[in-house]
Amino acid sequence: MSTFLRAFHRDRRGVAAIEFALITPAIALLAAASFAVWQFAEGRQEMRSALEVGAHYYMNGGSDDAVAATLARSNWRNRPETGVIVTARACRCGEVVVACASLCPASRPPAVYVTLSATAPLHRDGREVTDRTVVRVR
Template sequence: MIHRLKTFFRDHRGVAAVEFAFIAPILLMVIAGINDGAQLILKQNNMHSGVSAAAEYVMRGGADMTTVQTIGLSAWPSHSDSASVTTSKMCYCGSAGGSCTSL
């Protein structure tokens, strides 16, 4: 019996499998976290594309806010069905801002 126990404790077969079993869940959580972070960055970059296209339209002289919203949504790739673009027109004189109709 003692001989079998000594043989059992000296045998190192399967040690790698046990060590991997300890590390695998942690590794999977890290990979899932990296994937979630990458998806978040991708969605933010996609939204930024839509906002940039709408801002470029306005900077080139476009004044129709409905068109700005349409451009923003159409240039936003892979947006969800509930996504929306809200626009408002503000005019600034120096650091004071106000409605463009009150000027």
């Protein structure tokens, strides 16, 4: 019996197959996790690119918030059905937020900032991701 056990212990046939069977689940899990991370990053980049299209509209002289939002929405590749782009205006005199119709000291008009925000469920579990960009339009 002991000679049989010694012979079995020295026999190395099939060791590579056993090692492969042990490591394959870890490799598959790593590949699935990498794909999920890539998919999230790709969705986030597409969202960011759409916001940049809206920002470029303002930088090229545009002034209509609805048009900027529509341009950004139409340029959002693979936008989820619930993906939303909204705009918001804020006027400031220096660091102080003021009404856009008012004047700053020295009778100067306030600086106008437009915030373009995009929100979409990019996570697999449905959690929403929000990104935004702010453009000074005046």
